[in-house]
Amino acid sequence: MSIIETVTDVDNGFLSRRELTCNFAGLGGKLKSLEAADMITKEFKLDGKFVIPMRLKTHVGKSLVTGTFYVYDDEGLAKKHINPTIFSRLEKTKAKIAEAEAAAKEAEAPAEETPAEATESKAEESTAEESKEEEKSE
Numbered sequence: 001m002s003i004i005e006t007v008t009d010v011d012n013g014f015l016s017r018r019e020l021t022c023n024f025a026g027l028g029g030k031l032k033s034l035e036a037a038d039m040i041t042k043e044f045k046l047d048g049k050f051v052i053p054m055r056l057k058t059h060v061g062k063s064l065v066t067g068t069f070y071v072y073d074d075e076g077l078a079k080k081h082i083n084p085t086i087f088s089r090l091e092k093t094k095a096k097i098a099e100a101e102a103a104a105k106e107a108e109a110p111a112e113e114t115p116a117e118a119t120e121s122k123a124e125e126s127t128a129e130e131s132k133e134e135e136k137s138e
Contacts, residue, residue, distance in 0.1 A: 003027065004043050007066065015081055018071040020044070028063035031056060034093055036067050050075050052082060052090075 007021040020040060024031055033053040041051050055068040072078040079087065 002043070004039060016073070016077060017081070020069045020071060022067050022069070024065040024067060026063050027065050028058050031065050031067075032093075033067075034090070034097070036065075037069065040067075040069050044071075046071055049073055050078050052078060052086065054082075054086070 003025055005023040005025065007023055010019045012019055022040065024036065033056055036056060037051045037053045041047065050072045052070045053067060054070055057066045
């Protein structure tokens with residue numbers, strides 16, 4: 001049983017695009033538009049094409065999400081047909097994801113160095129304590 005159920009799959013020859021409407025079962029409140037676009041790309045094998053999530057609608061009282069997607073062969077044609085606001089929102093979302101990944105990588109790198117630094121600082125503390133004890137004993 002697949003999570004994605006196709007409601008409509010229309011080939012719009014006038015606008016040179018494919019319009020997909022799909023239901024995502026069990027993902028109410030958890031699904032993001034870019035994740036949904038990736039799922040559609042994998043499900044329908046749309047590699048090399050531009051999948052644009054137009055709308056994700058949740059249903060009251062159900063864990064069902066209905067998504068509308070436009071699939072274009074050419075990015076320039078997509079930018080002519082679709083409101084530029086949608087592209088700016090997608091770019092902002094992609095930028096946030098990239099920042100989060102960069103922050104995660106930076107957090108991992110110092111975490112690996114921290115144990116070595118911690119042993120050095122412990123060694124310095126112990127030598128400082130020993131010198132204090134020697135001063136007290138004199």
